[in-house]
Amino acid sequence: MLIHALRRIGRFGFEMLSSMGRALRLLSSALIRRPDHRNIPLIIGQIYQLGVLSILIIVCSGFAIGAVLALQGYTQLVRVGSESALGLGVALVLVMEIGPVVSALLFAGRAGSAVTAEIGLMKATEQLASMEMIGVDPISRIIAPRFWGGFIVLPLLALMFSVVGIWAGSLVAVDWLGVYSGSFWSVMEQGVDFFDHVMKGIIKSIVFGFVVIWISLYQGYDSLPTSEGLSKATTNTVVFSSVWILVLDFFLTLMMFEL
Amino acid sequence: MTRNSIVFDNVSYNFGKKEIFKNLSFEVPAGQTVGIMGPSGTGKTTLLRLMGGQIQPDNGTILVEGKDINKIKRAELFELRKCLGMLFQSGALFSDLTVFENVAFPLKEHTRLNGEMIRYLVLIKLNSVGLRGAAHLFPRELSGGMQRRVALARAMALDPKLIMYDEPFTGLDPIALGVISNLIKDVGSVYECTNVIVSHDIEETARISNLLYVLSEGEIIGQGSPQDLKKDDSPRLKQFLNGLPDGPVPFHYPAPEYLDSLIGVKNTKRTIIKRDD
Numbered sequence: 001m002l003i004h005a006l007r008r009i010g011r012f013g014f015e016m017l018s019s020m021g022r023a024l025r026l027l028s029s030a031l032i033r034r035p036d037h038r039n040i041p042l043i044i045g046q047i048y049q050l051g052v053l054s055i056l057i058i059v060c061s062g063f064a065i066g067a068v069l070a071l072q073g074y075t076q077l078v079r080v081g082s083e084s085a086l087g088l089g090v091a092l093v094l095v096m097e098i099g100p101v102v103s104a105l106l107f108a109g110r111a112g113s114a115v116t117a118e119i120g121l122m123k124a125t126e127q128l129a130s131m132e133m134i135g136v137d138p139i140s141r142i143i144a145p146r147f148w149g150g151f152i153v154l155p156l157l158a159l160m161f162s163v164v165g166i167w168a169g170s171l172v173a174v175d176w177l178g179v180y181s182g183s184f185w186s187v188m189e190q191g192v193d194f195f196d197h198v199m200k201g202i203i204k205s206i207v208f209g210f211v212v213i214w215i216s217l218y219q220g221y222d223s224l225p226t227s228e229g230l231s232k233a234t235t236n237t238v239v240f241s242s243v244w245i246l247v248l249d250f251f252l253t254l255m256m257f258e259l
Numbered sequence: 260m261t262r263n264s265i266v267f268d269n270v271s272y273n274f275g276k277k278e279i280f281k282n283l284s285f286e287v288p289a290g291q292t293v294g295i296m297g298p299s300g301t302g303k304t305t306l307l308r309l310m311g312g313q314i315q316p317d318n319g320t321i322l323v324e325g326k327d328i329n330k331i332k333r334a335e336l337f338e339l340r341k342c343l344g345m346l347f348q349s350g351a352l353f354s355d356l357t358v359f360e361n362v363a364f365p366l367k368e369h370t371r372l373n374g375e376m377i378r379y380l381v382l383i384k385l386n387s388v389g390l391r392g393a394a395h396l397f398p399r400e401l402s403g404g405m406q407r408r409v410a411l412a413r414a415m416a417l418d419p420k421l422i423m424y425d426e427p428f429t430g431l432d433p434i435a436l437g438v439i440s441n442l443i444k445d446v447g448s449v450y451e452c453t454n455v456i457v458s459h460d461i462e463e464t465a466r467i468s469n470l471l472y473v474l475s476e477g478e479i480i481g482q483g484s485p486q487d488l489k490k491d492d493s494p495r496l497k498q499f500l501n502g503l504p505d506g507p508v509p510f511h512y513p514a515p516e517y518l519d520s521l522i523g524v525k526n527t528k529r530t531i532i533k534r535d536d
């Protein structure tokens with residue numbers, strides 16, 4: 001019984017290690033190669049697929065979260081009479097924390113799962129194999145453009161999320177709850193520093209983008225060519241991405257904001 | 260001495276514990292049309308994947324156009340594949356590209372021809388498989404047989420030195436069958452291209468091949484020109500060529516005794532569900 005359990009743990013550990021090895025190999029072979037000018041239109045296509053088509057969900061969520069933050073913040077701050085700091089609070093929380101994290105979670109669900117399903121299906125229907133036999137490496141033609149597209153796009157989406165959130169916050173605070181608009185904006189301007197705050201948020205979303213698109217590509221490329229394999233790969237993308245985003249967020253925060 | 264396009268030297272290959280090939284050796288002479296026949300499930304598709312370098316043998320060497328396909332670098336392998344064509348058993352067309360774009364894909368990737376030239380070449384290839392009119396359709400809008408004809412046109416697009424066909428004759432009506440098999444034959448004789456045809460359609464394969472190999476249970480059980488094979492009277496070969504169910508060539512995938520699986524209530528679970536892993 002015990003031996004059986006140990007053996008299963010061993011096998012699980014081995015499987016995990018070898019899967020990490022395969023993921024690393026996929027990543028390195030996608031990144032370490034001569035730049036190919038023919039990939040530029042493909043990357044632009046992926047920026048559209050992964051980025052532009054995600055704008056709607058990012059804008060809606062950013063708006064909702066910005067509005068909620070302003071409402072919640074107002075009810076607390078107004079009690080101590082410092083509702084003029086509301087703009088600053090909303091902006092900092094969005095730019096450093098919620099913007100990068102929530103947009104990465106949304107990106108994993110909307111774009112990451114799509115990438116996994118697309119590549120998994122290409123594998124299952126032998127499209128990747130037939131591309132190889134034509135003499136075109138799918139890692140440079142299929143994997144690399146998706147990687148760069150996703151990598152470039154997520155930081156931009158996160159910024160967009162924050163900007164829309166701040167705007168929604170101002171609508172709630174200034175136009176609805178009657179916070180003085182001069183103090184809302186000027187306290188925010190004084191308190192938010194580009195390098196201290198905005199840059200750190202951008203660094204976070206760069207890391208998240210890298211991890212999410214890597215997981216999505218690997219899950220698709222490594223999926224079993226069956227319907228169950230494909231469904232498992234898509235689920236894995238969303239689950240693993242989400243967990244990694246939250247765990248990494250903790251460590252990045254720890255590293256960047258010396259306490 | 261004739262040059263060989265493909266040489267298998269003592270190649271062994273296993274899927275897990277299932278042995279597919281054991282010390283398989285054979286040659287495909289350049290410029291010939293070679294048919295490889297064998298019952299379903301003997302490993303014909305696996306053989307083509309070995310030739311294309313998509314899977315590696317456990318033992319032995321495979322030379323394709325003089326290069327050891329498992330020793331050369333990845334970049335070299337892709338370079339070599341530019342002069343190979345492969346027709347997949349499933350067609351394996353790019354589902355997001357139209358028929359035209361599918362056939363144009365290898366040309367766009369590997370040549371510097373301008374758009375107009377590519378258009379001519381693609382339409383010529385499509386015309387030769389009778390699908391010029393379907394150029395604007397997507398693969399999902401085609402029937403299975405039509406998809407495979409498009410895949411054939413795509414495999415031939417670059418006029419490769421060596422084309423491998425996985426079951427080129429399935430899913431074709433008698434007219435298409437005649438046209439396609441003549442097309443394969445002509446490609447061989449006009450462009451001096453080596454054809455490797457994997458099929459279980461004995462008659463059609465024998466009609467257009469110069470050399471036949473019959474594969475069963477991981478070994479070559481017969482080889483020679485179609486005329487030679489007809490004269491050969493080894494029982495396994497006879498059974499396969501005449502399509503008899505009983506004989507030394509198994510029709511069934513390895514399994515416990517039929518009767519046991521059906522009525523052996525006690526052993527049912529063990530016999531049916533037993534797996535090697």
Ligand SMILES: Nc1ncnc2c1ncn2[C@@H]1O[C@H](COP(=O)(O)OP(=O)(O)OP(=O)(O)O)[C@@H](O)[C@H]1O
Pocket residue numbers: 274275277279298299300301302303304305306348459
């Ligand atoms: N991925 C795999 N894992 C395990 N076994 C496999 C796998 N692919 C194929 N096989 C086994 O290898 C054997 C050969 O398969 P292959 O597809 O090469 O047969 P084939 O000769 O092309 O058959 P057909 O004429 O029906 O296409 C089969 O017995 C099959 O069960």
Ligand SMILES: [Mg+2]
Pocket residue numbers: 303304305348425
């Ligand atoms: Mg097959």
